[in-house]
Amino acid sequence: MHGVNQMRILEQAVKEKATAALSAAGASGDLENLLGPATVEELGDLAVPCHSLAPLLKRSPVDIAESISSSLAPVLSGIAEVSAVSGFVNIKAEPKWLAARLCEILPDDRLGVSIEETRVAAVDYSSPNVAKEMHVGHLRSTVIGDAIVRMLMHKGHTVHRENHVGDWGTPFGMLIEHLLDLGEGNAADELGVGDLDGFYKQARAKFNSDEIFVERSRNRVVMLQSGDEETLRLWRVLVDESMRYFNEVYGMLGVLLTNEDIMGESNYHHLLPDVVTRLENLGILEDSDGAKVVYPGGWVNREGEPMPLIIQKADGGYNYATTDLACIIDRVERIGCNDLLYVVGAPQTQHFKMVFEVASKAGLMDNSHNATHINFGSVLDSDGKILKSREGEAIKLVDLLNESVVRAEQAIADRNPSIDPKQRREIAKAIGIGAVKYADLSTERTKDYVFDWDRMLSFDGNTSPYLQYAHARICSIFRRSLIARPLPDGTAITLLHPEEILLARRLVNFSAMVDESLHTYSPHRLCTYLHSVASAFASFYENCPVLSSEDDLVRLSRLALCDLTARTLSTGLGLLGIDSPEQM
RNA sequence: GCGCCUGUAGCUCAGUGGAUAGAGCAUCGGUCUUCGGAACCGAGGGUCGGGGGUUCGAAUCCCUCCGGGCGCGCCA
16 A cells, blocks of 8 residues: 555665665666655565666666566565566565564564654644634644644654643733623633633624723723733733633643643743844844834735735734744744744745744744744535534534534444443543544645544544554453463564465554654654554454464464554554543 | 645545555445454446646646635734
8 A cells, every 4th residue: 555555664674785786787876766665565565666777777677677686586585575577676575574573563662663863842733812712723733733742752852832822912902801891700700611702702792882992902902011910910810711721622632732831922922022123133124114024025915015024013012923933032042942843724824934934034043943834724514615613603622522522422322332331431532532633633734624523433444433443352352362461572473364464564664654744744644554554454353363263373473463453553543642442 | 916725536535756546435246153243355436627848657746727725014
């Protein structure tokens, strides 16, 4: 299967010898690049297309492939079979070699995943707004960001989770005044039960219709900005009540974010004048209609005029570009980040390009820093429109998560009525939440995806319930087997049946696929891989009896395959932030 | 108008310049007195939006047109 059979470990094992065989055949140039994953798995794991060599060697690709193949075959004996087909040299790992790799991974808690040279990364994700509801728009950022955080941590990196909460700015004048109108106690109650939308909308409605309220709001913003103690206290009430609510949602979702990770906009407030000063000192700050701006170049507005990044508004206020630059300063200079990752929706692509451009221009970061906007598409309904509630409003994230758990619980009750209700509830959480997260993670993140309850909660197909089910089945096998995990050191693995060999091919790739998924910030690649593992396991399980096998060695070998499969699935799902229950 | 993203099987989606473009779902057919049937095996189904170009080779890179989405100055 294309994409899930990278076989990097085989590539490492044969690279030197393959390159040598190529130069022996008379080829020159960057021969390493010729060796790559095969696209037809039946033919091989790796392949060398010889077509580009033909004009150089003045021989046909078929000819070249055959001669390279015959010289390489004996050298790779014991590692891989070598063959030549229509100008390709195909290299296919031998079952014995695969078995030896699995034996190495078997006692390894990390399943072959290496620790990389430590980098310091800041991952900016989730970022809800205080006194506003979390909706599906926050789902993607939170779920994708959390998966990337988990992968980075697993690879040994130092990760700063940064929840860039919207807790500052002009709306807070309005929100605080509304808080006072309601009375603090009532307002806190309303926010506390999670009715953030109601609170915000009431404030907004007054702001749109009541001029006195508008005036009060403006005054309140000034007081907030100038550090008035009572105003700050009221602001703090809004922030605290909102965060309490957000933390509940994070708890439901099972993401790593805590209060420790909150780095709201207010945290950077004191740095904003410094941003202006720095840009001014560099002489890149220009005046435009009273606003202070930087022209990164390359962007034009509707009138075709150069488009600036506004650093300070004409009224002296700052906006989000300024805060983002302050963030970069903070992350580079205080935290010492190498990676600055922003898990934010695709519509902000241009904004981030401009900010990164200005930051580089201003020397706030240099080539040693990797600033990446990890963008993502929208969640759509079955009509291809942005997912909304029946009333045409954004769907509350809590409602969506609750519904998923309810649906999962119903599905379990239908199929496994004997299960204890309390346990059923726990499993339903793992399945329901996992299904929503997996649906979000399993498609290429820059594209929009269609939200579909029936599909994501299905126990078939590329879904988390299918992967969780495969895992639970294996746990069941071990429960019956009375054999304890981990399996004893030195457990022998023998691969005879095609289904065993295919499963082994998948399992040895775990480490490469984790790396691939992380380096491209593409959790869906890990999902695709895990599904291919579960699918290969299903075939194996059907065709290769484990417990009923008469031969003790075969039984143990197959149990080892079961064990590796279960650990690959649970570790992989774990990196995606999804639980793997032992029963379901 | 300018810019970015996007278009692959009936549906939902993979696909790194390589071989006959792949999964899952759905459909149809088959297997098995079930190590958890929530199973497995097989089949049909494609002008990779259209058209040019580069290349030994293009879903992939370039140009152009069409469809869809998003963004484009003091909101975040």
